[in-house]
Structure formats: C-alpha cells, structure tokens
Amino acid sequence: MPADNEATTTQQGERAKAAVAALSTAEQVPGGSKPDPILVADNVVRTFGGLKAVDVDHLEIQRGSITALIGPNGAGKTTCFNLLTGFDKPDTGTWQFNGDEISKLAPHRVARRGMVRTFQLTKSxxxxxxxxxxxxxxxxxxxxxxxxxxxxxxxxxxxxxxxxxxxxxxxxxxxxxxxxxxxxxLSGGQRKLLEMARALMVGPEMVMLDEPMAGVNPRLRQSLNEHIRGLRETGMTVVFVEHDMDVVRDVSDWVVVMAQGQIVAEGPPQEVMAQQSVIDAYLGAHHDAPLTEAEEEAQLEAVQEQLAQESEEGTQ
Amino acid sequence: MDWGSIISQTLSALIGWEVVAYSLAAMGLNIHFGYTGLLNFGQAGFMAVGAYGVAMGISTFGLSLGMAVLFAIAFTILLALLLGIPTLRLRADYLAIVTIATGEILRLFFRSATLSEWTGGSDGLQGNPLFTQQFKNLNPYGGPLDVGPIFLTQHILWVITVGWVLVALGILVTWLLMRSPWGRVIKGIREDEEAVRSLGKNVFAYKMQSLIIGGLFGAAAGVIIALAASSANPDNFAPQYTFFAYTVLLLGGAARVFGPVVGAVIFVGALVFVDAILKGAMSDGLIPTWVMDGDQVGQVRFILIGLVLMLLMIFRPQGIFGDKKELQLDAR
Known part of the structure; x- marks a missing residue:
C-alpha cells in the first residue's frame, strides 16, 4: 500500500510536530506541568522493605505525545509502570487518567479505561x-x-x-x-510486535510499553520504532521505558529521567541527555570531580562513550 | 487360566461405573488444570462433597432425590467459593497446597466419629434404604445386561446409563465452552494471567468460574460412585483418587475434550485386566510364592501399571491425544 504509506508519512509529520509544539510550552523541570495532560500523578510512593523504589512527587504525561521513561537499572521505571497500571499497589499516591481517579482500580479495570501496558519480558x-x-x-x-x-x-x-x-x-x-x-x-522480535498488536486490540487511548526493544534484532528495531511513531499518528499517547538512547532520541517527544525512584529531569530528548543531573543519575554525582578544564572535557568524553557503550549493551 | 472370564471382566469394566467416575473426575481436572492451569489437588474433596451431598441429603435430611442433587450442587459451589476466594489470587502452587489439604479435611470431617450420626462416620452412609431406593425406583431396566462377554447388574446398568449421559453432556459442555471467547480467556489465563489481566479481563472471576465448573464435574463423579456402591464411604475419597484422576487426564492428553474419557478407559481397563491376569496366574501356580503371594495382587498391579505409565510419559509425554509440538513450545 504505497499510497497509504505516503499518507501516513505526511500525517506523521503533522502529529509529531503538534506534539513537539504542544510540549514546547511545557516546563523542563522534574514534575513540570503540561498543556494537556492525559495522566497526572501525585505523591506516588512505593517502598520494598527499607528501599523507596518509587518516590514521585508529581508527573504529567502530555496527551498525543511519545514520552520516554529512562534511568539506570533499579531506578524504579518498571515499578512505576506497575503502579500506574494497577499491577502493584502504592504506599501512598493518587493519579488521574483523563481526569478520572484510577489509582485504586484493579489492573483489568485500568485497561478497560483505555490505559494498556505491555511487559518487559514478553508475555505471549x-x-x-x-x-x-x-x-x-x-x-x-x-x-x-x-x-x-x-x-x-x-x-x-x-x-x-x-x-x-x-x-x-x-x-x-x-x-x-x-x-x-x-x-x-515466534522470535523475540515477533513476540514484541504481537504484544503491541494485542494491546492495540483493546482500543487503548494510552499505551505503556515496558522496554519494547529488549531482545529485538536491529532490523526489526527500526520497524518497531516506526510502529511506535505510528501509534502517535492514530492519536494515541505512548509512554515507554527504554535503555537504548538512540531509540529514545529517535522516537520520543519528551523524556522523563528517573533515578533512585525519583524523577530527576524532564524535557525534550536532546536537551535532557546533555543535562548534568542525567549524567549524574547514570554515573553518580561527584563520581570524581575534575581538577582542570581539560580533565573535565576528557571525563565528559569518557562519560559519553560509556553511555554509548551502555546503550549498545542494552541492545545485545 | 480362564481367558473367557478375564476378557469378560475387562470388557464389562470398560463401560463400567469406574470408567464413568474417573472420566467425570478427570474432566473436571481438565477444566481446572488442562485449560485454566489451576493446580487442583483436591478433586477427591469435590467428589466427596458430591457423594455426601446426595447421600446426606436423602438419608440425613430426608430430601427427595432431585432436591438432594440440588443440595449437592449448592454444596459444591459453596466449597469452590470457600476454596477460591482466599487462594485464587495467589500463585498456582498455593492453590495446590490448599486444595490437597481441603480434600483431606473434608474426608476426615465426613469420617469423624463425632459426626457419625449425620455422616455415618468411618463406615460411611449405607444400609439406609432411603439413600438409593428412590434412584432404584426410577430404573427403567427390567433385568441385568448379559450380552456376549459383558455382564452388568440391573442396578449398575442404570447407574452407568445416567453416568454416560453425564459424560456425554460434560463433553458437549466442555467443547462448547472451550471453542468460545470464554474458553479463549481461560486458556489465556493458563498461559499467562498477567497478560490477560493487562487486556482488561477479570482473571479472578474467570478462575472462580472454572473452579466451580470443574468442581461440579468432580461432584458428579462422587455421586456416581455413591450410587454404584450404594454407599458414601469416606475412604473412596482419599487423596490417591485425585492422583488417579490426574493420571487419567495426562494419559488421555490434557486440554483435549476426549482425553479424560479415553484415559479413564485405558487406566481402568488396564487395572482390571492386569488384576485378572495376575489372579489367574496365581491360581494356576504360574507365579512362585517367593515372587508374590495372592494378597499382593492388588499392589503388584499398581506397580506394573505405574511402570507402563512411566514408559508412556517418557515416549509420549503429551498423552494419547496431545500434540507434542505444543508441549515443546518455549513457554516464555
């Protein structure tokens, strides 16, 4: 269907532009407000024993956008997903979907409201x-x-x-x-596609994809990218957890960075990834303070290399 | 050896009440385990509730046969609810532990001396003419069945007529359920209940429905046993009967509509056949007494059957009707 493809490409541009334009007015601070949020969460806390796995003061997700949730391992991204979709119960916290309180709902009721998730380990x-x-x-x-x-x-x-x-x-x-x-x-990649397609059968307004690229070969990765962008074109809101920074840069309109359960940064992908707080989140603050400017630059390079390496490791 | 008698016994057993009872019990487990993935190890408990529901309904509470059947059904549903509400939210293995315990609690409850006024205690409910009389009165057959090598008494003939009608109905219901969207949700729960939940299905409600339906099959098996034996005896509902029913299910092939019936025919047929052969060989003095004596036939047949079952599971792990490809799928 070449004609169809063309139509989607032009439309894709429009929806993507619309999302970027809408988000350009959003505050680039953790928990910043958005012009038209579909999901608003407040004071969400989940502890496991003494560990605060999730501790989010405020989070808004812009309607019709693709939001990436990133952060180092153990940052609480998946726990956050589990909480928002009802698969786990928080210690405290409330959140509204389309203005309706859904924080007390069982997972199947959350799905019926139009917020459907997929899983990190594919559940075909x-x-x-x-x-x-x-x-x-x-x-x-x-x-x-x-x-x-x-x-x-x-x-x-x-x-x-x-x-x-x-x-x-x-x-x-x-x-x-x-x-x-x-x-x-099916192969791992096909399972990811199947899971995404199955989630769409529910007719959701918002899809939450937990590491959609994990275990997917590079060729299929490209087509998955396009499918995710395609979801936005049909008017859906997408939130996804991802380790591959290239994918995040390619696909997302907005990035939320978590570390140790908290949101440490928010903003468009290019800006966010350059932020000191994000680099700190991945490598730890004051890991070793530079003595000279030249050293600082060398360190920055090393950090970027490491980031690239990490994303590569995530690929494999 | 009297081959005529051996063949006669075996053929009569193939359509007998034990095959019916094991079929029904295994059909229940097929719903629970084969389709829904619920590891119910307390099927004997459901069977006991069915048997005692009818027997106590008539003998102890003086209900009519029809009312007693309804009483047994209500009792079974109540048991499934009691069992399911606390456990169905938990992981599968917890259900297994709780159900095997519940089966034993029920058996010991029916067996207890304190309650023997109502349950008959360890002797079971028997001898009371009320219990099976109403059922016998409905018997349309004028006499026993004696066709060729097959011989069935008038009473057993009537029991298995009702029994096979129940089996046929059960097969029809299972088939209808499992080809429907309801069955699709049920099978989805077996594969991964979290995934089904994420698609907006109330997994708990579906598991409960499955537990009740499979439990009713088990109860029907219990009723057949009670009617055939004209007694509700607690020892007929010991845990091994649950495992026999599982054997029957896996033998025929889990999650296959006809699996339980074929499994039951093979299992009971083999038991009766080996038993008859061993007894014949013993009386002919073909087996020296240092190998086994006459009292050990009952145990030795289980050893032999167990051996055959092990071989079957090694060389045909999917059962008679199963699909080996399905078994080898990577269930990630």
Whole structure:
C-alpha cells in the first residue's frame, strides 16, 4: 500500500510536530506541568522493605505525545509502570487518567479505561495461535460471558468483526505469515510486535510499553520504532521505558529521567541527555570531580562513550 | 487360566461405573488444570462433597432425590467459593497446597466419629434404604445386561446409563465452552494471567468460574460412585483418587475434550485386566510364592501399571491425544 504509506508519512509529520509544539510550552523541570495532560500523578510512593523504589512527587504525561521513561537499572521505571497500571499497589499516591481517579482500580479495570501496558519480558500466550492472542485483546466480547459462551449465535457476528480487526493489525505488524502459528514459536522480535498488536486490540487511548526493544534484532528495531511513531499518528499517547538512547532520541517527544525512584529531569530528548543531573543519575554525582578544564572535557568524553557503550549493551 | 472370564471382566469394566467416575473426575481436572492451569489437588474433596451431598441429603435430611442433587450442587459451589476466594489470587502452587489439604479435611470431617450420626462416620452412609431406593425406583431396566462377554447388574446398568449421559453432556459442555471467547480467556489465563489481566479481563472471576465448573464435574463423579456402591464411604475419597484422576487426564492428553474419557478407559481397563491376569496366574501356580503371594495382587498391579505409565510419559509425554509440538513450545 504505497499510497497509504505516503499518507501516513505526511500525517506523521503533522502529529509529531503538534506534539513537539504542544510540549514546547511545557516546563523542563522534574514534575513540570503540561498543556494537556492525559495522566497526572501525585505523591506516588512505593517502598520494598527499607528501599523507596518509587518516590514521585508529581508527573504529567502530555496527551498525543511519545514520552520516554529512562534511568539506570533499579531506578524504579518498571515499578512505576506497575503502579500506574494497577499491577502493584502504592504506599501512598493518587493519579488521574483523563481526569478520572484510577489509582485504586484493579489492573483489568485500568485497561478497560483505555490505559494498556505491555511487559518487559514478553508475555505471549505460547500455546495459543497468534490470531487467538489478538482476538483475546478485544474488549466487551459477549462470548466471554459464561452463559453466552455456550450459545454461539449470540457472539458469532462479534467474533467475525473481532477477527477482521485482528487481521488488519496482523497485516499492519507484518504478522500475517504466522497468523495460525503458536505464539510460542515466534522470535523475540515477533513476540514484541504481537504484544503491541494485542494491546492495540483493546482500543487503548494510552499505551505503556515496558522496554519494547529488549531482545529485538536491529532490523526489526527500526520497524518497531516506526510502529511506535505510528501509534502517535492514530492519536494515541505512548509512554515507554527504554535503555537504548538512540531509540529514545529517535522516537520520543519528551523524556522523563528517573533515578533512585525519583524523577530527576524532564524535557525534550536532546536537551535532557546533555543535562548534568542525567549524567549524574547514570554515573553518580561527584563520581570524581575534575581538577582542570581539560580533565573535565576528557571525563565528559569518557562519560559519553560509556553511555554509548551502555546503550549498545542494552541492545545485545 | 480362564481367558473367557478375564476378557469378560475387562470388557464389562470398560463401560463400567469406574470408567464413568474417573472420566467425570478427570474432566473436571481438565477444566481446572488442562485449560485454566489451576493446580487442583483436591478433586477427591469435590467428589466427596458430591457423594455426601446426595447421600446426606436423602438419608440425613430426608430430601427427595432431585432436591438432594440440588443440595449437592449448592454444596459444591459453596466449597469452590470457600476454596477460591482466599487462594485464587495467589500463585498456582498455593492453590495446590490448599486444595490437597481441603480434600483431606473434608474426608476426615465426613469420617469423624463425632459426626457419625449425620455422616455415618468411618463406615460411611449405607444400609439406609432411603439413600438409593428412590434412584432404584426410577430404573427403567427390567433385568441385568448379559450380552456376549459383558455382564452388568440391573442396578449398575442404570447407574452407568445416567453416568454416560453425564459424560456425554460434560463433553458437549466442555467443547462448547472451550471453542468460545470464554474458553479463549481461560486458556489465556493458563498461559499467562498477567497478560490477560493487562487486556482488561477479570482473571479472578474467570478462575472462580472454572473452579466451580470443574468442581461440579468432580461432584458428579462422587455421586456416581455413591450410587454404584450404594454407599458414601469416606475412604473412596482419599487423596490417591485425585492422583488417579490426574493420571487419567495426562494419559488421555490434557486440554483435549476426549482425553479424560479415553484415559479413564485405558487406566481402568488396564487395572482390571492386569488384576485378572495376575489372579489367574496365581491360581494356576504360574507365579512362585517367593515372587508374590495372592494378597499382593492388588499392589503388584499398581506397580506394573505405574511402570507402563512411566514408559508412556517418557515416549509420549503429551498423552494419547496431545500434540507434542505444543508441549515443546518455549513457554516464555
């Protein structure tokens, strides 16, 4: 579909520009306010024993944008995801999605409200076909009620439309070839695609992707990038956790940096990555203070190299 | 050796009440374990509740047969709820621990001397004419079945008629459920419940429904046992019967609609056949007494069957109907 592709490319530009334009007025400070937030969180704290895994004073996510959540290992990114989607319960904290309080909701209710997540370790349903995986995602299926399930005439039409939508997504994510294969037979990258497609079956307003690139080969990585950008074009809000800085730079409109459970920096990707607080977050503050300006520069170079190396390691 | 008698016994057993009971019990486990991934090790408890629900309903509380069946169903649902509410939120292995304990608690409860006025204690509920009389009165058969090598008494014939109708219904219901979107959610929960939760499904409610449906199959098995034996005896619901039912399930192939029935036919058929052969060989003096004596036939047949089962699991781990490819899938 070359015509289609063209249309999306131009549109892509528009949506991306719109997101960047909207965020240009946002404050570049941790917990800064956004012009049109879809998600607003306050005082979210989660402790494991003596460790404060997440300690977020305030966070806003701009509607229709792609926000990257980055930070060193153990910064609390995944815990933060788990809390916001109801998979973990916070010690304190409230957050609103589209203005509705959802901080007390069970995970399946959060998903039904339109906030759907994926997982760091892909959760493909191995002994079900790819198609069945996708069909499972569809919301409000009549045949999912126990009594209706034994009366096929009640749900057959709906099943038909669900299958059509699933087939469209399979087409879009290049999974048509494996439509009837067991999901357990897919490669790591295909599983990531499947999980993303399955999340879209729910018809979410906001998708939370936990390390969508982990374990994906470089070629598929490129196409995943495009799929993530594509989500924004359909009007969705995307939040994703990622270690690969190239991906973050390529894809995101806004970056939130976490370290030791707290948000230490926020802003557009280029600006944020140059910030001292971000480098400190990754390497520790005052790791060794430079004596001269030349030394400082040498250190900066070393740091950048290390960052690049780290992102490479994340790739493998 | 009397081959005629051995064949007759085996063939009669293939359609007998034990096959029916094991089929039903394993069909319940198929719903629990095969499709939903719930490790229920307390199926014997559900069977006991079914058997005692009907037996106590009639003998102790003086209900009619129909009311007693409803009483047993209500009792089973109550048990599933009691069992499920605290445990279904936990990881799978906790359910296994709790269910095996619950099965034993129930057996010891029905067995206890204190309650023997109501439950019959360790002797079970028997001898009371009320218990099976109503069921016997409904028997449409005029006499026993004696066709070729197959012989079944009038009572057993009626029990297994009802039993096989239940099995057929169970197969139909399982098939209908598992091809529906409901079944898709259930299978999704088996694969990864977090993923299903993330797609907006109320996993707890689905697991509870599964526990109740599978439990009702188990209860039906218990009712068949009680009717066939004309007694509800606590020792018929010892934990090993749960494991026999699991054996039957894995033998036929888990998550296959016909798996439990075929597994039950093979399991019971093999037990009866080996038993008859061993007894025949003993009476002919073919087995020297230093190998085994006549009292050990019951144990030795289980040793032999166990050996065959081990070989089967090694060379055909997916069971009769299973798909080996499915088993080898990397369940990441």
């Amino acid at each position: 349903l191995a002994r079900m076909t790819v198609l069945e995986n996708l069909r499972l995602g569809a919301k409000d299926q009549k045949g999912e009620h126990l009594w209706a399930s034994v009366l096929p005439f009640l749900w057959r039409d709906q099943e038909q439309s669900v299958t059509e939508r699933a087939d469209e997504l399979l087409e879009h994510f290049n999974l048509v070839r494996v439509r009837d294969d067991y999901a357990g037979s």
